[in-house]
Amino acid sequence: MPSDPVIAFARRLARRRHNLRREDADDIVAQALLDFVRADRGGRQCDDGLFLVIVRRRISDFRRSRRSELPLGEAPSAACRIEDGHLVERTLQERLLRMSAARGRLDKRRLLAVTTRIFAGSTFAEACRVSGIPRGSQSRYRRILQELLGTSLDRAPSH
Secondary structure, three states, X not given: OOOHXXXXXXXXXXXXXXXOOHXXXXXXXXXXXXXXXHHHHOOOOOOHHHHXXXXXXXXXXXXXXXXXXXXXXXXXXXOOXXXXXXXXXXXXXXXXXXXXXXXXXXXXXXXXXXXXXXHHOOOHHHHHHHHOOOHHHHHHHHHHHHHXXXXXXXXXXXX
C-alpha cells in the first residue's frame, strides 16, 4: 500500500492542481488505490511512484470524460429533432401498412416505395413505374392511397 503522505499528496494534487471537487478527488484516489492493489497482487514490486502515476491517469480519464459531457442547458439544442414532414410521412406509412395487411393482394414493400416517391415529388404514375408495379395493379394501389390521403394522385404534391 502507498504511504499516507503519498495518498494525501494525491488528493491535494487532484484538488488544487486540477481544480476538482473534494468528492471527485476522493473517488479518483479510491479508484487509484484499487488499481494499485490489483497491480500489487500480480507479483510486481509496486511503490509510491506507481501509485502517483495511476492517480494522474485516473485524473486524465476523469477530465476527458467530463470534457465530452454536455452542460445541462445545451442538451436540448444537441438532441436530434424530427421534422414534422418526416413524422407525417411515417404516420401515413404505418397506416398504409395496417390497411395493406387487411388486403392481402398488395405488396407492402411496393406500397411504401410508391408512398415515399410521392412524398419526394413524383407523380403516381412515375412512382409506380420506378417501384415496379404493373399497369394492371396500379388501380388497386391508387385506390388504397386515395382512401388514406383523401386526394387525387394525378399531380405531384406541392411542398
